[in-house]
Amino acid sequence: MTILLFGITKDIVGSPTLSFPTSSVSGKRMPNTVKELKVYLGKTYPELNKLSSLAVAVNNAYADDDHIINSYDEIALIPPVSGG
Amino acid sequence: MDARYARQIQLKDFGPEAQKKLARSRVLVVGLGGLGLPVLQYLNAMGVGTLGLMDQDSVELHNLQRQVLYSEVDVGRMKLEAAHEKLMAQNTKTTFRLHDSFLVRDNALDVIRDYDIVVDATDNFPTRYLINDACVILNKPFIYGALHGFEGHVSVFNHKTGPTYRCLYPNMPSFDEVPNCDENGVLGVLPGIIGTLQALETVKLITGMGEVLSGKLLVFDGLQQRFTKIGFNTNPKNKKIKGLQEHYDPLDCRVVASISAEDFQSIREQEKIQLIDVRTPDEFEGRHLEEALNIPLDALKSLPKNFKTNRKIFVICESGKRSERAIRQLQKDCPDLNLCNVAGGMLKMKTLCP
Numbered sequence: 337m338t339i340l341l342f343g344i345t346k347d348i349v350g351s352p353t354l355s356f357p358t359s360s361v362s363g364k365r366m367p368n369t370v371k372e373l374k375v376y377l378g379k380t381y382p383e384l385n386k387l388s389s390l391a392v393a394v395n396n397a398y399a400d401d402d403h404i405i406n407s408y409d410e411i412a413l414i415p416p417v418s419g420g
Numbered sequence: 421m422d423a424r425y426a427r428q429i430q431l432k433d434f435g436p437e438a439q440k441k442l443a444r445s446r447v448l449v450v451g452l453g454g455l456g457l458p459v460l461q462y463l464n465a466m467g468v469g470t471l472g473l474m475d476q477d478s479v480e481l482h483n484l485q486r487q488v489l490y491s492e493v494d495v496g497r498m499k500l501e502a503a504h505e506k507l508m509a510q511n512t513k514t515t516f517r518l519h520d521s522f523l524v525r526d527n528a529l530d531v532i533r534d535y536d537i538v539v540d541a542t543d544n545f546p547t548r549y550l551i552n553d554a555c556v557i558l559n560k561p562f563i564y565g566a567l568h569g570f571e572g573h574v575s576v577f578n579h580k581t582g583p584t585y586r587c588l589y590p591n592m593p594s595f596d597e598v599p600n601c602d603e604n605g606v607l608g609v610l611p612g613i614i615g616t617l618q619a620l621e622t623v624k625l626i627t628g629m630g631e632v633l634s635g636k637l638l639v640f641d642g643l644q645q646r647f648t649k650i651g652f653n654t655n656p657k658n659k660k661i662k663g664l665q666e667h668y669d670p671l672d673c674r675v676v677a678s679i680s681a682e683d684f685q686s687i688r689e690q691e692k693i694q695l696i697d698v699r700t701p702d703e704f705e706g707r708h709l710e711e712a713l714n715i716p717l718d719a720l721k722s723l724p725k726n727f728k729t730n731r732k733i734f735v736i737c738e739s740g741k742r743s744e745r746a747i748r749q750l751q752k753d754c755p756d757l758n759l760c761n762v763a764g765g766m767l768k769m770k771t772l773c774p
Contacts, residue, residue, distance in 0.1 A: 340648070342639055343568045352644070389589035391637075391650070398588070398652030414639060414650060416589045417568035419606050420455045420543035 337366065337405070339377075340412040345390070348383045356407075370394070371401035373411070390415050425467050438627035439467060445626045448472035448535040450523050450551060452499040454486040454611025455565045455618065456541030460503065461489060462619035464511045468626070471507070472535055474519035475499045478739055478764050485608040496767040523547055525664055528554040537625060538562040539618055546668035549592050552577060552585040556661045561625060561634075565618040567606050570642040572614035575633055576621050582634035583654040590658075592668075610642055676747045678761040681768035684734065694727055695734045696720070698746040699766070703738060709769065717742045720749060729757060736762040736769070 339354040346352050354377075356366065367373040370392050378385040392399050393412040405411065428434050447468055449456045452475035464471060479487070479494045479502055494502040500520055507516065519531055523542070532538055532554050540551045540562050548566070555562045561579040565572065578584045617638070624630050639648045679687075687693060688711070697704055697712040704714040713724060717737070727733060737743040740763045747759045762769070 342571060342641075346571075347569075352641075388591045388593050391588055391652070393650040396648065396650055398650060412639075412648065412650065414573075414637065416545070416593055417566045417571065417573055418543060418545050418548065418593075419567035419604065420451055420453050420541055420565070420611065 337407050338410055340410065342413060343415040343417045344387070345384060345413040345415055348381050366407060368404060369401065370399050370403045370405060373405060374401070377413075384413075387415050422467070428466065433629055434627065438629065441627050442467045442623070443469040445537065446470035446472070446535045447537045447539060447622060447626075448474065448519075448532060449539045449541055450474045450547065451541035451543065452477070452487075452503045453483065453541065453543060454567070454606065455615040456539070457487055457489040457503065458612050458615030459539050459541055459563075459565075459619045459622065460507055461510065462616060463622060464507050464514050466623060467511070468514070468622075470515045470517065470535075472517045472519060472531070473500055473503055473507075474521070474523060474531065475503075476520060476522050476763065477741075478767050480739055480767065486606060486611050488608075488612065496771050498764065498768075523550060525550060525666075525668055528664065529558065532558055532560060535560065537622060539622060540564045540566075541615065541618070545592050548585060550664070550668045553661050553664055556584055556659060557663065563618045563621050563625070565614045567610055567614060569604060570607055570610060572610055572617075572640045572642070574614055574617045574621065574638040574640070575636060576625060577634075578659075579625065579632055579634035581654060581659075583652055584658045586658040587655045588637060588652055590655075607642065613640065613642070676744050676751075676761050677759065678740070678744070678763045679734070681762060681764045681772055684762050685769070685772050693734055694731060695736060696724075696746070697766075698735060698737045698742050703766075707766065707770065709736070709766075712736065717746050717749075720746050722753070723750065723757070729754075732758045732760055734760050734762055737765050739767055740765040 337356040341349050341352055367376045391414040394403055394405055394409050425439050429436055429439050445468055447463055449460050477499050479490045479497055479499055481495050484490060489506055490502055500518055504516055504518060528550050538551060538555055538560055540548055542548055551562055555578050562577050564575045564577050621633050624632050637650045693711055695712045697708055697714050698717040698720055700716050735743040735746050744761050747761055750757060750759060
């Protein structure tokens with residue numbers, strides 16, 4: 337699973353992308369929904385939990401918390417940005 | 421048809437009708453910074469009939485790397501005045517409406533009402549959410565642009581039944597969540613790219629050409645030269661806003677009284693005033709007004725003992741922004757103080773008493 341990071345999420349993680357090994361390789365259970373993914377990432381990067389509005393896109397479409405995700409999906413974290 | 425616009429009129433998909441639509445349209449650009457300037461320069465060049473300019477900042481030296489309409493000689497001038505002068509020289513046929521203030525809760529509806537389209541070229545969340553809500557209430561589309569480092573976002577919100585800013589980001593981030601350009605930095609060319617894309621969407625919206633970027637967020641990554649488009653839908657509840665919120669800026673619970681540098685100068689000449697300068701000691705050392713007491717913003721916890729709290733206290737900084745924040749800080753603990761911000765700050769004062 338590949339996650340593209342934008343705005344402040346890229347700064348928090350320190351890289352423009354994150355890759356998860358699939359569960360068959362890692363043996364760990366993968367997040368199944370957008371909500372689970374947020375919780376999963378929030379454990380590794382607690383600062384992500386501070387964001388009050390964080391848009392998550394799955395395959396280039398905005399996805400709600402209960403949206404089901406698969407290991408071959410392309411996911412993007414797009415927080416609001418404010419500069420002008 | 422005007423020979424001036426021949427090169428766009430000759431485009432098959434544009435033509436004389438689109439040019440007439442531009443001439444009849446009224447566009448408000450909120451913010452005369454990195455995004456707002458390229459928007460204005462292109463809309464003005466292309467023949468948009470009425471342009472509204474809105475900002476109350478003055479030009480600062482560190483603006484010049486990205487706000488390319490301004491020159492070194494403009495440092496210290498009000499952006500509104502400097503931008504207006506240059507845009508008038510660029511196109512004498514345009515009608516300019518000048519709004520010498522920031523967009524705030526109390527003026528938003530009255531200002532926006534008289535325009536067809538709003539361009540959000542601001543640099544902070546409270547104003548972006550205010551523009552969104554006011555545009556939803558007045559049923560106006562707005563062209564959104566925002567930056568973060570090497571990245572830029574563009575979308576057209578509230579276009580017909582299309583989604584709004586709140587459909588993408590329902591809740592306003594708090595102050596410390598997401599840094600702005602002042603704190604995070606921005607590469608000079610980025611606002612030029614994003615502002616130009618906003619100008620393009622404005623022209624498409626006015627003329628009906630092409631596909632408007634409604635229901636899509638365009639994310640530009642300058643380091644990878646990559647555009648990503650994210651689709652999103654309207655949440656009907658966000659289209660039902662009927663009134664503005666009581667407050668947008670979390671610190672904006674009270675209006676900060678302010679005085680123009682000119683009026684401040686004439687008061688200085690007439691009476692002995694109380695003045696706090698909240699700049700850093702280095703800035704203060706460089707040049708300050710003789711009656712000023714230096715208390716840097718981050719050290720300002722309470723008023724000095726010798727200040728008379730029943731009399732007016734003026735607060736100044738370099739441009740007027742930190743002093744406004746200082747007043748909000750002081751008002752939180754002491755709401756009854758008679759505090760007054762010197763608009764334009766020392767930059768403006770230096771032009772009055774060189």
